[in-house]
Amino acid sequence: MSLREKTEWIAVDWGLTHLRVWVMGAGENLLAERSADQGMGGLTPEGFEPTLLALIEDFLTDGKTTPVICSGMVGSLGGWAEAPFQPVPCAPQSTASIVSAATRDPRIAVSILPGLSQTAPAPDVMRGEETQIAGFLQSNPKFDGVLVMPGTHSRWVHISAEEVVSFQTFLTGELYALIARQSVLLNAVAIDGWDDAAFEDGVSEAISRPESVAAKLFSLHAAAQLSTPAPEAARARLSGLLIGMELAATRPYWLGQNLTILGAPKIGAIYARALSLQGLQAPVFDAAPLTREGLMAAYDSLTAPAD
Template sequence: MRTDSDALPQTLAWIAVDWGSSNLRAWGLDKQHQVIANASSDKGMLSLTPDEYEAELLRLVGDWLPANSQIAVMVCGMAGARQGWLEAAYLPVPISLDQLSHGAVMPRLVGGQLRVHLLPGLSQTHSAAQHFDVMRGEETQLAGLAAEAPDFSGRVCLPGTHSKWASIESGAVTQFTTYLTGELYQLLATQSVLKHSIGSDALSEPACRDAFIASVSEISAAPETFSSRLFGLRAQDLLDSRLPMGKTRASVLSARLSGLAIGLELAGACQSLSTDETVTLIGNPALCHRYHLALNALGFQTHHVEGDTAVLAGLRLAHQALTNNAERAL
């Protein structure tokens, strides 16, 4: 979607960009940091070579740009990966979330209409335990949370293909862990023996919601049974006469698979949490609602922050930090 206006080039102050593996989203902002335009593309990192990024960005936002001035562009996500536009090296944790701009890099551009900064990701290394972890893109959503509440402390979950759990103390990331939950679910549902039994689940259906919640509770209580319970889904499809037939049957089994995958994640991520702690969920409403149901089933309360709101707030924070540094350098 795009919002166009004849007055846009006169009111545009800077551009915020979230450049992922599969998609690109851009927002034009005015001097008050309010969104006045937005656009999206399916040209993510996986479909671009480094010398194609500038042209794709200009194709998307070119008609926003004023004729005789340079516009700052703040970019988070996979454009700053090693295989992206230009690598913005990972910053190690612990780190204050208002310092992400310190690791920003500027790609060399052919034209003079844009001044682009690529934000870094975060890394964590516990070499003695052979535990290594990285995030790229999610740190900016966490920075958005810190921008709204600089002294925030607590546990944050960012559900997704690779779910992230981060510990925040007074606006700084102290540690984080990635769970391959979304990708694991997709692989099991489409490339394992379970593909013969799994459909698409809708948690708005009571039978699917009940199956999801029950599976979360079951696997959280006994995570060591995960592999056997997976095969049990196939056996249940073959043997359980109580299950409804047709698409509903496949949907219920899909909900059970989702519950097992997310429940296994929570068994690890919530191990050190007390039930009086609130987990902050950042991401799209549908997926965060699924995690809300799962966490509630285990006795935890949640608070939701919409993903786009968080990433825009994080990009604003980084842009303001770079602007302030530039002004102090004058």
């Protein structure tokens, strides 16, 4: 059988800046994986279908409808079709609330998974991370504790009884990028490199005096004017200050809690180090495969025989 004939369904992770598809055969068999930098942020509603077709065309068969299941910002208002948020507490994945996106090509049937929302204690939303959480819970159904999900926006997610109880999102990663690459600190902070001691000092100072962070940021610039500190140390210190401020705010999420980090290995290890300074051990799970695992769980749930 050709790959085209073997194709049973297609899993899609469509975020603001990226598009990733997995072509799936029977029995959770991965036939192909493709990606493009055509995130939903750069597309108009009419642009979604042709963009997706260009990536999956050679796996589609005339006269047959292939299910396509999507997760991520593609389901936001202004995306392909809006999949309204599901309010927590709830299971991370709600296939009953999946939304169909209109298509012209009869060879695909596209559905989009909803994100999660919270109104109290503070308004919050996620789109895409809930699929990673569902993927994680597939292999860790008994997990009870807090998932730490670092990234552009880092999320602390309280999980109990296979439900998301509450969560809190921080702008940390986005602030880091804006400050390191676009502020007055541009020349003080290296693009790469690291210094453990500088990172640890930053974390400790921000945890004990979080209000001082905006002043300590300017000090990084001032120090570079007055002497020649290593820009790698400044980079690590900046990261430490911002992550330390996040830890100062998330104390109820980590104090006495069972913690697991889901993230890219590099930033995951940085968060693990910051938590270890507070005496906490948190294993790091690579988040990359979790989205596909979450989408596979959704497909299984949608195709399971009715009770």
